[in-house]
Amino acid sequence: YTINGKTQKSTGLAGREIILIVICDALRNEYFQEREASKYETAFVMGFSTLQGNDCMGAGTSVAAAGQQQKQQQHVDNYAVIVATSKYFFNYRHSANALGLYRYLREVGKFPDSNIILMLADDLICDARNPFPGQVYMAEGPTDFSAEIRANFPSVHSKDDEYVNVEIDYKGDDVNAENFVRVLTGEHKYNEPNNRRLPSDSMSNVLIYMAGHGGDGFIKFNDYEEILKEELARTLRKMKKLGRYNEVLFIVDSCQSFTLCDNFDEVPHSYCIGSSLTGQNAYAHHADINIGVTVIDQFSRKLLKYLYKNVTAASHTEDNSFHLNNWSLKEFIDGLNPAELNAQPALSDAGSRRNGYDALFKDFFLMSERVVQPKETKQIKRFPGLKKIIEEAYAHVSAIE
Numbered sequence: 001y002t003i004n005g006k007t008q009k010s011t012g013l014a015g016r017e018i019i020l021i022v023i024c025d026a027l028r029n030e031y032f033q034e035r036e037a038s039k040y041e042t043a044f045v046m047g048f049s050t051l052q053g054n055d056c057m058g059a060g061t062s063v064a065a066a067g068q069q070q071k072q073q074q075h076v077d078n079y080a081v082i083v084a085t086s087k088y089f090f091n092y093r094h095s096a097n098a099l100g101l102y103r104y105l106r107e108v109g110k111f112p113d114s115n116i117i118l119m120l121a122d123d124l125i126c127d128a129r130n131p132f133p134g135q136v137y138m139a140e141g142p143t144d145f146s147a148e149i150r151a152n153f154p155s156v157h158s159k160d161d162e163y164v165n166v167e168i169d170y171k172g173d174d175v176n177a178e179n180f181v182r183v184l185t186g187e188h189k190y191n192e193p194n195n196r197r198l199p200s201d202s203m204s205n206v207l208i209y210m211a212g213h214g215g216d217g218f219i220k221f222n223d224y225e226e227i228l229k230e231e232l233a234r235t236l237r238k239m240k241k242l243g244r245y246n247e248v249l250f251i252v253d254s255c256q257s258f259t260l261c262d263n264f265d266e267v268p269h270s271y272c273i274g275s276s277l278t279g280q281n282a283y284a285h286h287a288d289i290n291i292g293v294t295v296i297d298q299f300s301r302k303l304l305k306y307l308y309k310n311v312t313a314a315s316h317t318e319d320n321s322f323h324l325n326n327w328s329l330k331e332f333i334d335g336l337n338p339a340e341l342n343a344q345p346a347l348s349d350a351g352s353r354r355n356g357y358d359a360l361f362k363d364f365f366l367m368s369e370r371v372v373q374p375k376e377t378k379q380i381k382r383f384p385g386l387k388k389i390i391e392e393a394y395a396h397v398s399a400i401e
Helices: 026-031 055-072 089-107 145-152 177-185 229-241 257-261 298-310 329-334 384-400
Strands: 018-022 043-047 077-084 116-120 204-211 218-221 225-228 247-253 270-274 284-287 294-297 311-313 322-324 346-348
Touching (some): 077 089, 089 204, 089 294, 089 298, 116 177, 177 225, 177 229, 229 247, 247 257, 257 270, 257 346, 284 298
Parallel strands (some): 077 116, 077 204, 204 247, 247 270
Antiparallel strands (some): 218 225, 270 346, 284 294, 311 322
């Protein structure tokens, strides 16, 4: 066979650089998901540019049809990037917002932590002013938000504490605009560990949630830098061009946050939700008498309550799974009362291929059940050496690790 015009001969595997050979690009999608290769720094996935003989032609015909069918699917998996852009104790609510959504995705949405990038200052649990060291709360009294969750989902929220089984990928000063952009585009430094990378691809739906302080056309990171609406749109366009999402939902809770959506008409297959319009503030919901600061924002509280209300519990199932109703993003926005929030949330679907009534919450907040698993096919069996090569590659990588 030939790779990139050079004739090669299979001589087994040797050395640190391992080439996993994948037949005919489309077969790559059927047997070995390219996204899996990102887990190993020593593995490089390459496709055949030319294959001698007719073996690939028969495989290519059936796989081409499979590829067309795959394109018609909405998505095959889900990822999330959750960011609390503020630090310090008086910004307690921003971390609580992020942790509340993180917990929902993990316990109800069934997201594995490998599918979530969490960026959080993580400076609350050890702050001397925190009366509950090691814990973060967003509830007040027995009739508040978390009490309702406990009543309806006792197996999920047995405690109010949001800081339970949390895996933070970026903390402290690592929560900055540069790292946020790197996470989205995948353009990391060579030694960035895999748990700090977003391994999404063109068949992934990506949810991006941000909470913090903002203004007209920007959101701040740690009070000393910001990301502008133009840079955000440019980053998401690049993300799409690099094949890192199928559809993206961007939700931001900050003052004048909908101004960040101004350029989303230039971002393909995107939705953007902001908690407030130009000139409007985003307000906190309440302050906790024990903690001494506000513990959750108005809009984020409404979002989480809506998400839990949207869920139908299936506690009788063996895996304690949950199902989301067919409620849309636009229905959520239409159902909000601006008088309660002291602001007008809004949705932009100008860059999407579907309108806001067709885009469902479960498309972004529930781990897809249609994940394509690597599998053997009749076509691959026609290349008896391929399976052995891949198995040897995995074995070699495991030995190195």
